[in-house]
Amino acid sequence: MIDRPIGYQATPDPVAIAELDPEQWLHMYEQMSKIRAFEEAANELYTSARMPGLTHLYIGEEAVAVGVCEALRQDDYITSTHRGHGHCLAKGATLDRMFAELLGKAAGYCRGKGGSMHIADQDTGNLGANAIVGGSAGIATGAALSIKMRGSDQVAVCFFGDGALGQGLFYESANMAQLWKLPVIYVCENNQYNEYTHNSETAAGTLTGRAEAFGIHTVSVDGQDVRAVYSVMSELVARARRGEGPAFLLCHTYRFHGHHVGDIDRSYYRSKEEEQWWREGRDPLKLLAGWLQEQGMEAAIFARIDEAVRREVEAAVQFALDAPYPDASEVDRHVYA
Amino acid sequence: MSMREPQFSLAVKNPGVREITFAEAVREAIAEEMRRDPRVFVIGEDVAEAGTVFKVLKGMVDEFGPQRIIDSPISEAGIAGIGVGAAMTGMRPIVDIMFGDFITLTMDQMVNQAAKTHYMSGGKLKVPMVLRTTMGATRRSAAQHSQSLHAWLSHVPGLKVVIPSTPYDAKGLMKAAIRDENPVAIFEDKMSYQLKGPVPTTEYVLPIGVADVKRTGEDVTIVATSSMVQVALKAAEILAESGISAEVVDPRSTAPLDKQTLIESAKKTSRAIVVDEGYQSYGVTAEIAAVIADGAFYYLDAPVKRLGAMDVPIPFSPPLEDLTVPTPAALVDLAKSLCGKV
Ligand SMILES: Cc1ncc(C[n+]2csc(CCOP(=O)(O)OP(=O)(O)O)c2C)c(N)n1
Ligand SMILES: [Mg+2]
Secondary structure (H helix, E strand, C coil), X not given: CCCCCCCCCCCCCCXXXXXXXXXXXXXXXXXXXXXXXXXXXXXXXXHCCCCCCCCCCCCCCHHHHHHHHHCCCCCCEEECCCCCHHHHHHCCCCHHHHHXXXXXXXXXXXXXXXXXXXXXXHHXXXXXXXXXXXXXXXXXXXXXXXXXXXXXXXXXXXXXXXXXXXXXXXXXXXXXXXXXXXXXXXXXXXXXXXXXXXXXHCCCCCHHHHHHCCCCEEEEEECCCHHHHHHHHHHHHHHHHCCCCCEEEEEECCCCCCCCCCCCCCCCCCCHHHHHHHHHHCCHHHHHHHHHHHCCCCCHHHHHHHHHHHHHHHHHHHHHHHCCCCCHHHCCCCCCC | CCCCCCHHXXXXXXXXXXXXXXXXXXXXXXXXXXXXXXXXXXXXXXXCCCCCCCCCCCCHHHHHCCCCEEECCCCHHHHHHHHHHHHHCCCEEEEEECCHHHHHHHHHHHHHHHHHHHHHCCCCCCCCCEEEEEECCCCCCCCCCCCCCHHHHHCCCCCEEECCCCHHHHHHHHHHHHHCCCCEEEEEEHHHCCCEEEEECCCCCCCCXXXXXXXXXXXXXXXXXXXXXXXXXXXXXHHHHCCCCEEEEXXXXXXXCCHHHHHHHHHHHCCEEEEEEEECCCCHHHHHHHHHHHHHHHHCCCCCEEEEECCCCCCCCHHHHHHHCCCHHHHHHHHHHHCCCC
């Protein structure tokens, strides 16, 4: 009998934390706060029936996207997932055009034709979110092949969930990445659930063992600690830029909300106690704010950032609500280039 | 250069033209494009030293090296996905899928990724990749190595699908496919690789989406694709002996489809048969027949007829396999009955 909730996972071994000045960590706090506020607003748009369709919230997992993307350059690539708003924002997308896309408006990143699960933004190296679970493993690996063939020092990052490890494409792609020493970093966001099923029911063996089988450099990290994610990621990126090949980063994390905005009653697959354990003790924003306060930063700073971010989000939501839908002539535009 | 005259005489007539095989034409096209554009590369199983199982790319690795003619693991989904990602980020990949039957393994990457990326990104991202693969039965390769599955990809908006029938078309269309900004799938009939035909020595590129009248005629239009063009040309010769003048029109691509040329031909002859080596049900013949029926209805003297591969898994046993593929004899019978000359 275990007396811990099943969703508890031992925190991975601590890692060496990068030496940054507090302002840089504070910037990461702001990025996480922005994602949190964005997702809360998206939830609100959904529950008030102002957003078409469904969306998958990233709340609870912010440290992964921010820690990873802060270690990247603008011209590095990412591929994202159905739970992708955090990745897009962390890579540099702006709030107004993100909301516009969520609402299917012409001002959205994809002229409203992509929606929540397909946000792509060439200017920030975002090759697109993907609504096919595991569907971007090939794309990210292909981007890495392209980088290598062009002689560039960019890197490609492939975000995916623990559930995507059930897809064969990952194994085909990872094999080639290691064979050809491609600069791709596979970032597995292990929030423990594949929709409504715990991954102990879907994955035999260990998650890291899958990448290790190919000889891929593999690291596990506490995905709630942005400092740890950033520090490890910086090393993996440097390694990839040096031509030392791919890496697999397993981030232990948790989504605080449902699988999607409509997933309200979750009692049949996880307990309230488990959710509470994560929300109270393992919130990435609280963890970073707590540490920065220990370093002497005043508590009021965080409230000020949260407030400023909230106002930005409100303005962006308003922009998106006011923005026009695409003209009907858009419907058969961009089928072919 | 017109393909309307009998092909064999052209080489003699025109000093700038020589006879080469379909396979050589494909190889020339890819090699020329690789010399012209350093972004072009080939990735696939046994493409380098082996030069593909059909030897189509033989010798290319000597010129371009294993960095640009890349032997991959047996991972069709993986290389299709890698092609999509490389294309999105500035390269011009040619993803080589050994047998057309194996495109089933690339379906998510082709249908949900390559085809939709440009549209879903609001026109920002592009996927200029080529997927080259094979089609065609009668090689005694049985059910999993003989299919013509081009209709699968033709069904999906965002993809272009090219099905060349002659060395000339194969070269010109391959070059166009490589230069195209969209994902283009090319299905090469594996039984046509040794087919010889005239190909100019000077460079040319053919537009994708333009049909070609392979033989002119007055009494019946035979729309024929890929391997079925030779079948249709043979049938036309036999029909001529019975006083039936058949026009053979080759769409050359199923997506985009040159509807106008097909409709015009059917209007002129007032009868049409569509022949394609894909399974008959829900296939290319059905689509083209519908296009003609719709566009030429008031000019037609008879219903549009179709001939596709028999709706069975392609059998191994040669006498059985031969029953599944449209033949000149079957076409002749159909054309005669359509023209009221049985
Ligand atoms: C190929 C495919 N199969 C199934 C689904 C339906 N689906 C959407 S999200 C999801 C669970 C994904 O779990 P995971 O990869 O762990 O990501 P998470 O939602 O936990 O972030 C499933 C099964 C899908 N979108 N694509
Ligand atoms: Mg998950």
